[in-house]
Amino acid sequence: MDFNFDEDIQMLKNSVRDFIQTEVEAVAMEIEREDRIPEHIIEMSKEMGLFGLSIPEEYGGLGIGMVGKCALYEEIGATHNGYTTLVGGHTGIGTVGIVEMGNEAQKQKYLPRLARGDSIGAFALTEPSAGSNATNLKTTAVKRGDKYILNGTKHYITNATEADIFTVMAVTDASKGAKGITSFIVEKDFPGFQVGAIEPKMGLHGSQSAEIILEDCEVPIENVLGKEGEGYVNALKILANGRAGLSARNLGSCQKLLDLSMQFTQEREQFGVPIIEHQAVAHMVSEMAVEIEALRSFTYRIAWMVDQGQKVIKEAAMLKLYGSEVYNRVADKAVQVHGGIGYISDYPIERFFRDARITRIYEGTSEIQKNIISSQLKKEYSL
Structure with missing residues (x-):
């Protein structure tokens, strides 16, 4: 495995780092207060x-492989997670379905505008009765002539208010269970489509999550993504594909927390010396550094496997589980290292701590990842 980046990726990585540090970080507190990403940041992106x-x-x-994408996601993760989620949700689960499973006509129609950012992508699977149990969908799709008519409600949809193009899962044949689910490309301007209530959240300010409501929504038959009945399989592929990228974003946030913690522990004095000289503090930052380095190696190994076309169902679930748990542990230690300042909302540590919590829930909870891992292990160890 070779994790060295070629010259083009390294140059882009450096450019992204400079953009994040000079432009996005400058408005991070504004994003938190206003709960929106400034338009000039989106345009520059x-x-x-x-x-x-x-x-x-x-x-x-840009046609970048997974290792290269993770290199960039790591830089993007080092700033406000609302911005990180807007970009990551679009470039991950918001578009990979069309890239991986779309036919040529669909790719020609949608991918150029998604690539430019003229359209934003979103992924709509979760429903009030279908979260971890993704097969329990109530949204239906009935074929009528040259259209499918979709009815149902999705919620917790990342990028819902900004998105123009949605990958939507709906039931086309309830008698077939998981094999009766189909995926569709749905545009926000299709008749019968509307964005519902915005859902206020503990964290990820600037990244809007909302309901989408499908009421006799008319979707052309040519907007079926993949084959009818393969929507559940498509959803699993889309989610698995994004797990290395999500881990890289978590990695970037962890590294930022360590950077802030190291700066603080060398500047802050107690009992006449910088607090890094106190063993309790030194041990905490050491533990943070070890977990971050382990996560970095794990992330790029799985990214490399994806680029090699290897099957990574179990490994991607392991990475999603480990990456989100590491982020939460690192954020918790960063608050402890900073003491009272770490709990004050005028400083970024408190924000990262709140933002970290959702990573153990969205795109598959930690418990679901454990189910996937154990299921794959049973297959490997079957007698």
Whole structure:
């Protein structure tokens, strides 16, 4: 395995780091207060090609492999997680379905505008009765002539208010269970589609989550993504594909927390010396550094496996589980290291602590990842 980046990726990585440090970090507190990403940040992100990371060059994207994407996600993760989620949700589960499973006509129609950031992508699976139990969908799709008519409600949909193009899962044949679910490409302007209530959250301010309501929503038959009845399998593939990228974003946030903690522990004095000289504090930052380095190695190994076309169902679930748990532990230690300042909302530590918590829930809870891992282990060790 070779995790060295080629010259183009390294140059882009450096450019993204500079953009994050000089532009996004400058408005991080504004994002937190206003619960929105400033328009000039979005426009600059478009100009850098950040919305086209997952999209092949022939459709206007950067066509970067998973190792390269993780290198960039790591930089993007080092700032406000609301911004990170807007970009990551789009370049991950918001677009990879069309890239991986779309036919040529669908790719020609949707990928160029998604690559430019002129359209934002979102993934709509979760429902009030279908979260971890993703097969319990109530949204239906009935074929009528040259259209499917969709009815149902999705919730907790990341990028819902910004998105123009949604990958939506709906039941086309209830008698077949998981094999009766189909995925669709749904545009926000289709008749019968509307965005519902915005859901206020503990963290991830600036990244809007909301309901989407499908009421006799008309979706052309040519907007079936993949084959009818393969929607559940498609959803699993889309989620698995994004887990290395999500871990890289968590890694970037962890590294930022360590950087802030090391700066603070060398500047803050207690009992006449910088607090890094006290063993209790030194042990905490050491533990943070060890877990971050382990997560970095794990992340790039799985990314490399993805680029090699290897099956990573178990490994991707392990990575998602480990990456989110590490982020939460590192954030907790960062608060402890900073003491009272770590609990004050005028400083970024408190924000990262709140933002970290959702990573153990969205895109598959930690408990679901354990189920996936154990299921794969049973297959490997079957007698």
